[in-house]
Amino acid sequence: TQLLEQSPQFLSIQEGENLTVYCNSSSVFSSLQWYRQEPGEGPVLLVTVVTGGEVKKLKRLTFQFGDARKDSSLHITAAQPGDTGLYLCAGAQETSGSRLTFGEGTQLTVNP
Amino acid sequence: NAGVTQTPKFRILKIGQSMTLQCTQDMNHNYMYWYRQDPGMGLKLIYYSVGAGITDKGEVPNGYNVSRSTTEDFPLRLELAAPSQTSVYFCASSYSIAGARGYGYTFGSGTRLTVV
Numbered sequence: 001t002q003l004l005e006q007s008p009q010f011l012s013i014q015e016g017e018n019l020t021v022y023c024n025s026s027s028v029f030s031s032l033q034w035y036r037q038e039p040g041e042g043p044v045l046l047v048t049v050v051t052g053g054e055v056k057k058l059k060r061l062t063f064q065f066g067d068a069r070k071d072s073s074l075h076i077t078a079a080q081p082g083d084t085g086l087y088l089c090a091g092a093q094e095t096s097g098s099r100l101t102f103g104e105g106t107q108l109t110v111n112p
Numbered sequence: 113n114a115g116v117t118q119t120p121k122f123r124i125l126k127i128g129q130s131m132t133l134q135c136t137q138d139m140n141h142n143y144m145y146w147y148r149q150d151p152g153m154g155l156k157l158i159y160y161s162v163g164a165g166i167t168d169k170g171e172v173p174n175g176y177n178v179s180r181s182t183t184e185d186f187p188l189r190l191e192l193a194a195p196s197q198t199s200v201y202f203c204a205s206s207y208s209i210a211g212a213r214g215y216g217y218t219f220g221s222g223t224r225l226t227v228v
Contacts, residue, residue: 009152033216042116042202042219043155088154090217097162098143098208098215099170102155 003027004091004103012109013079021074021106023089030094032065032072037086037105079110114138118203118220125193125227133188133223135203143206144186145170145217146178148199155202161186162208193227200224 005024013019023032031050035043047056049065049072056063060083062075072089086107090100119134137144142163147155147170157170161180175197177189186205190197201224204217 035217040221042204042221043217044219045216048216090155098206099145099157099160100217101157102147104152104154 003101004089006087006089006103006106008106009104010107010109012111015080015110015112016078017110019076019079019108021076021087021108022071023073023091023103024071025091026070027091027093028069029091030069032069032089032091033100034063034072034074035088035090037088038084043086043088076108079108081110081112084108084110116203116205116218116220118201118223120223121221122224123226125190125225127193127195127227129193130189130191131193131225133190133201133203133225135186135188135220136184137186137203137205137218138184139205139207139218140183141205141207141218142183143208144180145204145206146176146186146188147202147204148172149202149222150199158188158201190225195227198225198227 007022033048034046037043047063052067052069054065060077064073086105088105090102116137145160146158156172159178161167200222203220206215206217
């Protein structure tokens, strides 16, 4: 059983469209992070959220942490081909210290 | 500032052979981790370390071993390689202090290992 469920698993859209990726769990997390990974490279941290209800923006990307700290979403406005990649959510629980549990990822393809 | 450096980038092993995946970081991070990534399976934690001389098992430690003699280095040892160990291996590091939340990981660029 996957602790963090990401949806959708695959997403292929046209340049300029908006999209939302979801990360859900039945467990509470002390913090949640989003990473982007490109082929042949390691994941790169995009954002960390630690407070229930927190919203963070990074240019065209908006991240939200659920009020109960069990879920998160990533919204991209006006997607560009450069946004293509594997998006991973990862959560830390109070009992796990800094150890992260990763979701399976959402593979996003933005077509020109 | 190199961050996290992993070597080698690619390796093919025969069943039963052994090898060490190297990982070094220059950010003075106290925490280090080894993950494996299989298609559609996300990242699974193999071993982690909270500081020099301290290591602990993650979700999938069988068939692997680690050591942490310095803050900078965290090598992963594969003994008696098996086809099930074919994967991409990532080393990561983070800074962590008691009571604080949300320090992000810095990942290396990975080692792609094939066991045949």
